[in-house]
Each structure stands twice: as C-alpha cells, then as structure tokens.
Amino acid sequence: MTMMNCGAFLRRAALATGIAASLALPAAAAEGEQVHIHKHEWSFGGVFGQYETAQLQRGLKVYREACGICHSMQLVAFRSLTDETGPHMSEEAAKQIASEYRISDINNETGQPFERPALLTDNFPPPFPNRIAAAAANGGAYPPDFSLLAKARADHRGFPGFIVDAFANYQENGPDYIYSLLQGYEEVPHGVEPVPGKYYNPTFLAGDWISMPPPLRDGQVTYTDGTPETLEQYSEDVAAFMMWAAEPKLEQRKEMGFKVMIFLAVLALLLYLTKRKLWRNIEH
Ligand code: HEC
Numbered sequence: 001m002t003m004m005n006c007g008a009f010l011r012r013a014a015l016a017t018g019i020a021a022s023l024a025l026p027a028a029a030a031e032g033e034q035v036h037i038h039k040h041e042w043s044f045g046g047v048f049g050q051y052e053t054a055q056l057q058r059g060l061k062v063y064r065e066a067c068g069i070c071h072s073m074q075l076v077a078f079r080s081l082t083d084e085t086g087p088h089m090s091e092e093a094a095k096q097i098a099s100e101y102r103i104s105d106i107n108n109e110t111g112q113p114f115e116r117p118a119l120l121t122d123n124f125p126p127p128f129p130n131r132i133a134a135a136a137a138n139g140g141a142y143p144p145d146f147s148l149l150a151k152a153r154a155d156h157r158g159f160p161g162f163i164v165d166a167f168a169n170y171q172e173n174g175p176d177y178i179y180s181l182l183q184g185y186e187e188v189p190h191g192v193e194p195v196p197g198k199y200y201n202p203t204f205l206a207g208d209w210i211s212m213p214p215p216l217r218d219g220q221v222t223y224t225d226g227t228p229e230t231l232e233q234y235s236e237d238v239a240a241f242m243m244w245a246a247e248p249k250l251e252q253r254k255e256m257g258f259k260v261m262i263f264l265a266v267l268a269l270l271l272y273l274t275k276r277k278l279w280r281n282i283e284h
Contacts, residue, residue: 036203037180040236042172044243047258050251051244056087058223059241062234063146064097065221070138070212072126075147076245079120085251086244094120101125139197141211150174150239150246153205174246175239177205182235185214 043052060081063073078098081089089097101118103125118125126145128134135142144152154174165173184203188194198209216234223229227237244250 036184037173037177040172040176040179042175042240042243044240044250045170045172047254049254051085051240053086053088054225054227055237055240056244057089058225058227058233059237059239059244060087060097061223062216062221062238063241066215066234067146067238068124069127070134070143070215071146072128072134072143073124073146073245074126075123075145077121077123078118080248082120083248086248087241091120098122139211143212146242146245148246150178150242152246153177172243175243177203178239178242179235181210182216182238183231 081094098118103118181203184201188200201210204210
C-alpha cells in the first residue's frame with residue numbers, strides 16, 4: 001500500500017467507524033441496557049486513583065456478614081488483608097478473621113481428612129462444598145465467586161461505550177454495576193407475572209429476574225467508624241472491596257503506567273533533539 005493509499009484507507013476506516021458509532025448509539029439506548037447502571041465516583045478511579053483503606057475494611061465486613069454465606073472468594077488469601085494498598089489490617093486482626101473460618105485439610109501422617117481453623121496463608125474457604133451444592137441451595141442458580149467478579153462484569157458496555165471508556169481510561173464499570181445491582185431491586189410492576197423463587201431487579205444483566213434475594217437493607221451491618229449504615233453505603237463499600245479483590249495491584253499498575261508515560265515523553269524529546277542534531281548540516 002503506498003503512503004497515499006494508506007492515508008485514504010485510514011480516513012475511510014475512521015469515517016466508517018464514525019457512522020457505525022452514530023448508528024449504534026440510538027440502538028443501545030433503545031435496548032435500555034445502560035439505564036439502570038449509574039456511574040459512581042470511586043476513590044480508585046482516574047489516573048491517580050487509590051483504594052480507601054477504611055472503605056475496604058467496611059466492604060470486607062459487609063462481605064463477611066451479608067454475602068459470604070452464599071458467595072465464595074477462593075482466590076483471595078487472608079494474608080492479603082494486611083496489604084498496604086488493600087484493607088491494610090494488622091496481622092493480628094487478619095489472623096483473628098482467618099481463625100473464624102474452617103479449612104478442610106489432610107493429616108500428613110494418617111491421610112485422614114480433618115478440619116482446622118484457617119491461617120494467614122490460606123485462602124477464603126467456600127461456603128458450600130461444591131458448585132452443585134451451592135446451586136441447589138439457591139434455586140438452581142450458582143452464586144458466582146467474588147474473586148474476579150468485579151472485573152468479569154466490567155465489559156458490559158457494548159459498542160461504542162467500551163471504545164469511549166478505553167480512551168477515557170474508565171475502568172469502573174464492574175463496581176458501578178455491582179453498586180447499582182444491589183440497590184436495583186424493585187416491586188414487581190403491575191401486570192407482570194411474578195416468577196417463583198426469583199426477585200425483580202431490572203439492573204441484572206441476564207434479565208429482570210435474579211435468583212439472589214435482596215442481600216442488604218439499611219442498618220443490617222454495624223459500622224464502628226460512624227459511616228452511615230445505609231443500603232447505599234453498604235453497596236458502595238462492598239463493590240469497592242470486590243474491585244480490590246479482583247485487582248489488588250491496581251495502585252501499583254497505575255503508578256507504573258504513569259512512570260512509563262513520563263519515560264516515553266522524555267525519550268520522545270531526546271529522540272527529537274537527536275534527530276535535529278544529526279540532520280542539522282544536511283540539505284533536505
Ligand atoms: C442467599 C444467597 C446469596 C447472598 C446472601 C448473596 N448473594 Fe449474590 N447471588 C446469589 C445467587 C444465587 C446469584 C446468581 C443469580 C442468578 O444467576 O440469577 C448471585 C449473583 C450475584 C452477583 C452477580 C450478578 C450477575 O450479573 O451475574 C453479584 C454481583 C452478587 N450476587 C453480589 C452479592 C453481594 C455483594 C452480596 C452481599 C451484599 C450478595 N451477592 C449476597 C446468592 C446470594
């Protein structure tokens with residue numbers, strides 16, 4: 001492809017994308033997929049975003065008291081609760097939390113299974129022995145594991161939303177969704193037939209009916225730091241906690257990204273100056 005052809009091709013591609021984008025916009029709005037999901041201000045949003053230690057600690061409390069009987073979080077180790085860029089708990093506090101969970105282990109000498117309290121090196125044990133038991137206890141629907149859920153639900157913004165988000169560096173779709181879902185339960189609208197064993201929640205991505213009963217209500221979890229004990233606050237805190245569980249190294253990643261950008265900017269400047277110097281005495 002010659003240079004001119006290449007330029008024309010790029011222009012045409014850009015035009016086509018623009019047309020597709022303008023066509024897709026009304027379609028997405030008509031489906032109403034974004035309507036129930038609210039963008040929220042997160043402490044960890046933006047280029048310099050950071051998790052808020054106190055919020056993660058509250059989110060952990062909500063998880064343990066209101067979600068942990070159904071949802072596992074099997075990739076998160078108790079020791080990570082002491083992470084400086086995470087809940088930043090003292091070792092004693094993390095040990096205390098771990099000791100409240102039971103782990104099935106195997107005796108090294110007899111080979112017999114036995115139960116022991118969890119240690120810092122263990123991961124959060126699942127509340128059910130396996131997926132089938134978890135689904136059976138929840139009307140056939142399996143409560144998904146929390147370890148990566150906040151990231152797994154992050155790509156729900158269809159075209160062109162995800163392209164806009166990529167340029168705007170917007171990565172909080174997952175927590176936005178969880179935050180909205182927890183507050184999204186509604187009365188069954190007039191004239192709609194109730195579905196037995198399901199709850200009406202138009203925010204739910206897989207349809208209006210979810211098998212999860214409303215897990216939170218005002219005043220359910222006690223906060224010791226004076227933070228309001230409301231459904232909204234719980235939803236925010238637990239969504240932030242789930243984001244941390246899914247991406248514990250977010251702060252380091254953002255910091256590294258920023259350093260790389262500075263490095264590239266300096267490198268670009270040096271290359272430009274070098275080029276000017278090398279070509280200074282050459283006719284062109
Ligand atoms: C009584 C059991 C139970 C409790 C308690 C519970 N959940 Fe669920 N949850 C479920 C089930 C079952 C599903 C699967 C729903 C479905 O597929 O219809 C689910 C699904 C979810 C989903 C995924 C929705 C999706 O798009 O797939 C999220 C997020 C979630 N729960 C968050 C929470 C949070 C946060 C809490 C605690 C505040 C919580 N859940 C407490 C049973 C529970």
